[in-house]
Amino acid sequence: MSKLATQSTAHRQAIVVGSGLAGLSAASQLISHGVAVHLLERSVKPGGNSIKASSGINGAPTKYQPGTPLFDTRFYEDTIKSVGGVISTARKEREDLISTLTNSSSDAISWLVDEKWIDLSVVVQLGGHSFPRTHRGAGKTPPGASIVTTLLKSLKEHPLFYLETSCLVTSVLKSGDEVTGVEYDCEGQTKLLHGPVIFASGGFGGDAEGMLAQYRPDLAGFPSTNDPRPGSQNLLTDVGAQLRDMEFVQVHPTSFVDPKDARNPVKFLAAELLRGEGGLLLHDGKRFINEMETRKNVTEAITRFPATDSSPRQWDIQLVLDEGIYEKATSHIDFYVWKGLMHKTTIEELGPTALSTIQEYAKAAAGHVPDPLGRNYFAQWKLSDVSSESVVYVGKITPAVHFTMGGVVISPRGEVLDANNRPIKGLWAAGEVSGGIHGENRLGGSSLLECVVFGRISGDQAFDYLKEVKQ
Numbered sequence: 327m328s329k330l331a332t333q334s335t336a337h338r339q340a341i342v343v344g345s346g347l348a349g350l351s352a353a354s355q356l357i358s359h360g361v362a363v364h365l366l367e368r369s370v371k372p373g374g375n376s377i378k379a380s381s382g383i384n385g386a387p388t389k390y391q392p393g394t395p396l397f398d399t400r401f402y403e404d405t406i407k408s409v410g411g412v413i414s415t416a417r418k419e420r421e422d423l424i425s426t427l428t429n430s431s432s433d434a435i436s437w438l439v440d441e442k443w444i445d446l447s448v449v450v451q452l453g454g455h456s457f458p459r460t461h462r463g464a465g466k467t468p469p470g471a472s473i474v475t476t477l478l479k480s481l482k483e484h485p486l487f488y489l490e491t492s493c494l495v496t497s498v499l500k501s502g503d504e505v506t507g508v509e510y511d512c513e514g515q516t517k518l519l520h521g522p523v524i525f526a527s528g529g530f531g532g533d534a535e536g537m538l539a540q541y542r543p544d545l546a547g548f549p550s551t552n553d554p555r556p557g558s559q560n561l562l563t564d565v566g567a568q569l570r571d572m573e574f575v576q577v578h579p580t581s582f583v584d585p586k587d588a589r590n591p592v593k594f595l596a597a598e599l600l601r602g603e604g605g606l607l608l609h610d611g612k613r614f615i616n617e618m619e620t621r622k623n624v625t626e627a628i629t630r631f632p633a634t635d636s637s638p639r640q641w642d643i644q645l646v647l648d649e650g651i652y653e654k655a656t657s658h659i660d661f662y663v664w665k666g667l668m669h670k671t672t673i674e675e676l677g678p679t680a681l682s683t684i685q686e687y688a689k690a691a692a693g694h695v696p697d698p699l700g701r702n703y704f705a706q707w708k709l710s711d712v713s714s715e716s717v718v719y720v721g722k723i724t725p726a727v728h729f730t731m732g733g734v735v736i737s738p739r740g741e742v743l744d745a746n747n748r749p750i751k752g753l754w755a756a757g758e759v760s761g762g763i764h765g766e767n768r769l770g771g772s773s774l775l776e777c778v779v780f781g782r783i784s785g786d787q788a789f790d791y792l793k794e795v796k797q
């Protein structure tokens with residue numbers, strides 16, 4: 327038994343469930359206040375889906391934003407717009423959460439950069455943003471991995487931190503109207519742990535046959551970019567938590583189908599930038615959509631074709647890049663080629679229909695003709711003299727479930743709210759387990775941000791709560 331686990335006094339420690347970015351942010355904040363943290367993680371390895379994040383984390387204004395960053399005051403408006411029509415339900419609650427998210431975003435980046443020494447110096451503009459504000463490092467390590475491994479390393483060095491992996495939290499303990507701890511299974515043993523609880527157990531995108539099938543039966547059987555695991559929101563509804571927006575699920579149009587393991591329901595994301603830098607999509611050798619359309623529209627265009635597999639439900643679409651794109655995105659493409667998800671070939675392999683499609687695309691990219699599908703941005707596409715001998719990079723892609731916008735309702739202080747919008751004492755939630763911030767659509771980069779913002783707020787709140795209990 328660890329030093330922490332043998333401490334019987336309930337109120338000297340807080341419990342964090344889940345070791346993704348939300349859990350690690352909450353734990354870091356608690357420890358900065360001198361509170362011991364017992365973190366429970368069901369997987370063998372910590373990091374959750376957070377460690378896979380590849381585009382970056384939003385923040386505005388920051389010192390890294392190009393141009394005149396102090397004028398980037400539109401993060402709030404962009405987020406409200408992305409939430410969509412559902413903003414009209416529970417408008418005030420949603421606006422308060424979004425204000426907290428966007429107003430704390432600059433501080434979240436400073437915390438990671440200036441206190442945790444994580445490089446976030448590169449800033450890009452993702453779809454739906456009116457300004458570049460998605461931060462990642464200049465090196466090769468993707469942002470999710472660099473943030474998670476840095477926070478985890480510094481926590482592991484701290485004597486107040488105790489992490490138990492391969493331990494599944496099975497219920498939340500409640501006495502009267504107050505949460506008092508959790509029950510969990512570890513190495514075949516059922517154990518109890520007492521203290522205030524921060525839930526950071528992530529979304530349900532990897533729960534294909536369970537929660538996903540329940541809330542979005544139309545997506546049952548879809549592959550996912552998420553770790554395959556059941557959602558844990560029911561542990562919170564069992565103690566009175568309210569759910570919001572469970573039907574809103576983000577499907578990413580481009581995840582790779584690995585030719586060596588085509589039926590694997592867990593897919594590797596084909597980065598958005600491949601299309602953005604000029605890549606095109608083919609079905610039976612023909613283009614079918616302006617590749618610069620939103621994730622939702624590209625996904626809908628693909629799923630209008632008959633699926634080629636039912637388990638998982640997937641489609642047979644080719645992503646094609648030329649050498650101009652390769653020059654710009656070399657490290658990404660080399661990595662995909664190394665993993666066997668893309669290969670270098672000539673257009674001959676794709677057949678005569680694809681050859682004439684790519685010839686037409688190249689004419690549009692060179693500005694000789696308007697693109698019949700309305701694409702007007704071709705970025706790095708350079709191939710103009712297209713023949714069957716022209717070199718291309720090709721991968722097979724399919725849509726995959728990527729992010730779940732719904733979850734338990736929280737207050738701007740991270741408190742889990744019951745059906746009457748009252749905080750459940752002793753219980754907080756942060757990250758993808760919560761619902762109501764992103765509405766119908768999450769802006770790219772805002773999920774890592776919500777983990778940091780609401781994880782840290784929850785840590786502060788649990789500390790205040792412990793102070794009150796002790797008095």
Ligand SMILES: Cc1cc2nc3c(=O)[nH]c(=O)nc-3n(C[C@H](O)[C@H](O)[C@H](O)COP(=O)(O)OP(=O)(O)OC[C@H]3O[C@@H](n4cnc5c(N)ncnc54)[C@H](O)[C@@H]3O)c2cc1C
Binds near residue numbers: 376377384759770772
């Ligand atoms: C491939 C990919 C790329 C992405 N890229 C980006 C990006 O660039 N920017 C961005 O903002 N977002 C991105 N996202 C989304 C983002 O990574 C996640 O939404 C976010 O990291 C979720 O963090 P979290 O801490 O809430 O949950 P997670 O990181 O998923 O962690 C939850 C943890 O809780 C554990 N857990 C669950 N239930 C229990 C239980 N009952 N008992 C014990 N442990 C439990 C899980 O095992 C898991 O380790 C991406 C997602 C994926 C899959």
